[in-house]
Amino acid sequence: MSSLHSNSETTRRVVLLAGLGTVLAAPSAHATPEALQAAIGRFTGSRAARTGRVVLDVAPLIDNGNMVPVSISVQSPMTAADHVHRIALFTELNPLAEAAVFTLSPASGAARVATRIRLATTQTLVAMAQMNDGSVWQQRVDVIVTLAACIE
């Protein structure tokens, strides 16, 4: 049977099958723990994060994962000598670990940010604050999601 097919037809079939394989081998819908660690490492510059000073405010039970209000505040005088430089929000199990990175300055007056995020499933949220001296503080909160955000 294969002798009836031209070379270009065989090539096209190989390309189509390879493409199908790519779709089937597509990355899973959830970030892996390694991806979360890599994302955290990129933010912290591999500085160890201490737990504390960061308050991650999110409802423990979410009925709609498409629009989850999240607020993060960090204890800091926000002076030129001592302030929060960046705040990052990570999700453990969304397809991409980074949700947002906020850059602040002493002009912010207070280290407080709020946004709304999508949550694909029940998971842990991680908020991290990087100070102007490079030190990193974090807080983790577990969230239950009853209606997942549409990711597939």
Added chain:
Amino acid sequence: MNVRALLNAPATARKGDIVEIRATVQHPMETGFRPGADGRVLPRNLVRRVECQFEGQTVFAADLHPSISANPYLAFSMRAVATGTLVVTWVGDEGFKHSESARIGVT
């Protein structure tokens, strides 16, 4: 194309007060993971960066990723030091760019 956006900042403030600023822009924040009606994945289309300048100085910036909900909402704070104009600029995929400004009178 008409982009709807909201920038909420107080019209007046006392010098030294910390004011709350809220900003939202109309945008689908298409994640790049969602299939459309025909089953093919809709291309990623996000607001990537939001910057807030007060009198030309950047006071706040945010880098956004697909986990941020559609019509991205941000709230942040700023210390009122002098009267001036606050400008928030959203920049994203497909050449998306939008700005809103607000005047804050500081006494």
